[in-house]
Structures are given as structure tokens and as C-alpha cells.
Amino acid sequence: MSENKIKAEARTEFGKGAARRIRREDKVPAVLYGHGADPVHLTLPGHDLMMALKQSNALLSIEVEGGESHLALPKQVQRDPIKGFIEHADLLIVRKGEKVTVEVPVHVVGEAVSGSLVVTEHASIAIEAEATHLPEFVEASIAGLDVGSQVHASDIALPKGSTLAIDPDTLVVNVVAAPTADQVEAELEQAESEAGIERDESATEVASDEAAAPAE
The missing domain is CATH 2.40.240.10 (Ribosomal Protein L25; Chain P)
Incomplete structure (x- = not known):
């Protein structure tokens, strides 16, 4: 550095x-x-x-x-x-040669399998390194990971001379199944309901209701 x-x-x-x-x-x-x-x-x-x-x-x-x-x-x-x-x-x-403990950003690199959702649980991790040789960031690779895969602190390659200053089992990145459109809609409706927000009927819903109504 x-x-x-x-x-x-x-x-x-x-x-x-x-x-x-x-x-x-x-x-x-x-x-x-x-x-x-x-x-x-x-x-x-x-x-x-x-x-x-x-x-x-x-x-x-x-x-x-x-x-x-x-x-x-x-x-x-x-x-x-x-x-x-x-x-x-x-x-x-x-001082030169002195070791210090700092938080270093985690950069997620690569792509997980299609249909997955990558959740970053920790945007940074604590490491110990020489004060004059601190990395700007570390990388967590998710290339080709399947749903259910996890990246822990111990899985991240650190620069020479650096050591982890947190629990090696700390979950850094979690690969989960991407939610379906119905799940997203259901979660949104629940959040709106808890916040006391009432939705207006969309034009599509109104047209659907009118089509389903019996003719007079």
C-alpha cells in the first residue's frame, strides 16, 4: 500500500x-x-x-x-x-512492521448458478496485517456455486502476512434460491398490510372484475 x-x-x-x-x-x-x-x-x-x-x-x-x-x-x-x-x-x-487489526471490504466475484440469489451477510471482515501492507479489499468467489452453498471467512484467500481476526466460521456470503414472482408479491402485500397501506385496484383487476360480472 x-x-x-x-x-x-x-x-x-x-x-x-x-x-x-x-x-x-x-x-x-x-x-x-x-x-x-x-x-x-x-x-x-x-x-x-x-x-x-x-x-x-x-x-x-x-x-x-x-x-x-x-x-x-x-x-x-x-x-x-x-x-x-x-x-x-x-x-x-x-509504525513500519507493526501489526494492526482493521476491517477490510469483501468484494464478491464470479456468478452463482442460474436461479440463485446471492446474499452478502458481511460486507467486510476483520483481519490483522502489517500497518504498511494493508489490502484494500479481499475477494469472496461464488463462481459456479449452487443453491445452499456458503462462503465462510476461512474460505477467503488473504494476502501474504494477513490473518483473520474474526471467527473462521463467520458466514460471509450465502447462496439461496431466488424467490418467485408470487413470493415477492406475497411478501410485498404482507409488508404493506403491516404498514397499514391499502392498495388501489389496478386497471387490469378492474377490467377482470367487470368481465366476470353477470350481464344485467
Whole structure:
């Protein structure tokens, strides 16, 4: 995994007002901590951070003004619930050779047999790996799997140096029979009934009822 270099400024102003001023300048307030060091309060360029965090478990090389540099992983990122921009970031200091536990996305690849429905039970799994060699994702292959087949965490091939950090029997992907049109319709009607929704008669149903009515 390549390092994403980000230049940071030391942050000396705190509080909601200071944070708003930082964000208006397209910057992000952040805290860098770990390995027993005192937390370091920083201001990061918003666009650079956003681009770096598009990669899962991005490894950041934080270059603080004054020449200090740290390797870090995003620990917690707060985003605006509507606009999606980054409001605050907690960054964890890591060192080369150090192993960390992270959540890695699972990409389902291949196609199961016709007439099946592939259900992803876990969109990510926890693994332990070297901080500077974290995979962006792992793959769960369903190629040619029949209905009733399952992919567990232990079935997923991990990159060299990585180990599972969850129960190997954890169900990740389940291949089940695809529901019929009648089953889907029945489930929809039940959901609507439970929600108190009454259906209007469709034009087809009205025409059917009129055709079945006796002539006067």
C-alpha cells in the first residue's frame, strides 16, 4: 500500500467556532494520537484528505509543519450527514512492521448458478496485517456455486502476512434460491398490510372484475 502524503498545520484554536472557521477554508480539524504520545491537534487540507480516504484503510504520511512526520491510519472519520464532506478525523499513529487489526471490504466475484440469489451477510471482515501492507479489499468467489452453498471467512484467500481476526466460521456470503414472482408479491402485500397501506385496484383487476360480472 502506498503512502498518501498530506501536509498538516498545527492547530492552536479549539471549540465549535474555530472548527467552523477551519472548515470554511476547506480544511479539516484532526487529532493524531497513539504509542503513548500526547495527542497532536492538526489542520489538514480537506480535498487532499478526502481523496486519500477514498482508499480503504488508507496509510497517511502526515507531514507536520516544522519537519515532523508520522505514519497514520484513519481511526474515526466524521462526515456531514447531508453533504458528505469530512468534519473531523481521528488518526492513529502506526509504525513500519507493526501489526494492526482493521476491517477490510469483501468484494464478491464470479456468478452463482442460474436461479440463485446471492446474499452478502458481511460486507467486510476483520483481519490483522502489517500497518504498511494493508489490502484494500479481499475477494469472496461464488463462481459456479449452487443453491445452499456458503462462503465462510476461512474460505477467503488473504494476502501474504494477513490473518483473520474474526471467527473462521463467520458466514460471509450465502447462496439461496431466488424467490418467485408470487413470493415477492406475497411478501410485498404482507409488508404493506403491516404498514397499514391499502392498495388501489389496478386497471387490469378492474377490467377482470367487470368481465366476470353477470350481464344485467
